[in-house]
Amino acid sequence: MYTVQLSKLIEKMNLENLTPELDIRHIKLSQPDVNRPALQLAGFFDYFDSERVQVIGHVENAYLQKISEDEIGILSKLMDYKVPCIVFCRNIEVKEELIELAYEKGIPILRTAKTTSSFMAEVIRWLNVELAPRISIHGVLVDVYGEGILITGESGIGKSEAALELIKRGHRLVTDDVVEIKKVSDDTLIGTAPDITRHFIELRGIGIIDVKTLFGVESVKNTQSIDLVIKLEEWNKDQEYDRLGLEEQYTEFLGNKVVCHSIPIRPGRNLAIIVESAAVNYRQKKMGYNAAQELYNRVTNNLMKKSKQDEDEY
Known part of the structure; x- marks a missing residue:
């Protein structure tokens, strides 16, 4: 299995690191896919692939705002799975309490101005190349x-x-x-x-x-x-x-x-x-053009014409 340094992803995607004091040299990505933790934010962690990059988009952020009193607790449980990082898209504002929690758990918080769909597509494409056999x-x-x-x-x-x-x-x-x-x-x-x-x-x-x-x-x-x-x-x-x-x-x-x-x-x-x-x-x-096939067709047609001429002569 191949891996790629998280720092390389940050540099490639021009991500803003909201936890710059964290040492991320040991964090490596091994999965060529990302995850939008919708079900996990609702408390369902069965079959959760914690090795993927976690992406918070507009929908996930709206849900967190709706349950603001439990937001830190839910994200704390997500970080307990030792995810490689959490990326907020669309320049979503991240609360100071969450950044403090990230330092405590050792989980990098990143941010990008890109829309969630375009960011995910770009990351998946890049990771597929970097982690390819x-x-x-x-x-x-x-x-x-x-x-x-x-x-x-x-x-x-x-x-x-x-x-x-x-x-x-x-x-x-x-x-x-x-x-x-x-x-x-x-x-x-x-x-x-x-x-x-x-x-x-x-x-x-x-x-x-x-x-x-x-x-x-x-x-x-x-x-x-x-x-x-x-x-x-x-x-x-x-x-x-x-x-x-x-x-x-x-x-x-x-x-x-x-x-x-x-x-x-x-x-x-x-x-x-x-x-x-x-x-x-x-x-x-x-x-759609095959020179060898074209020659074969010409020879075949020529033989058929010659055969027909011989039949007509007899």
Whole structure:
């Protein structure tokens, strides 16, 4: 299970900390969801997930105002479950008694000007990314025409050189050598670079180069969805390679399937233009056009016409 520091959430969402003297360095979030404690404010705590961020919106605050004599007692019981924090939306005014109670219980009180729904949606989206299952693999991730292309293969086969040529052709590098893959949904994989190696490429015989410094900020990108995998492998004359592409091949990361092409490497092959063509072809297929299927249909129609002409002659 992955965690994220509460301080990172405060910084990311620009939250106002109403209990700044509390030490929050030990508070970590482990649930990618939030909770509006409506039932809990009414005293029902069965199945209460206390590890979630607790959000107080306009409705919850109106209820608390209605039972103002019991407000502190109800929130005290909520804090007894050691929730990570309580966030008040819409810049709701927080009573001084509640802030004193928060210091006593060690529960941070935060505030935002955002509406409750928009804040919850933004937090859930961000936490889903931060807490997503992840793996690290050996490869290169580049953004080619808006498609995330993951280039894999044996060490020294030419992945970094292909990425460098793509950068010179106007595309963007996400990461070289190590790709951190996060599963943010059942359909989406996001690739990022480790902080240490971000924007660097290793070229054998030359060494380490800083892509951002050499080619400018437009040549790099921090994150990118992984749409297509290109696997580079040594040419094997005894192996049969796909020459039509009628059936897609897939590889799997964290349970998600991604289209995969195996590209044989021989001297003189321009890897950069092959990767570009693969990216454009993949985009065409997403838009409903399949060149291999079009060729198959033409051949089939031509054979049918020829067969009909032969029947007419007899």
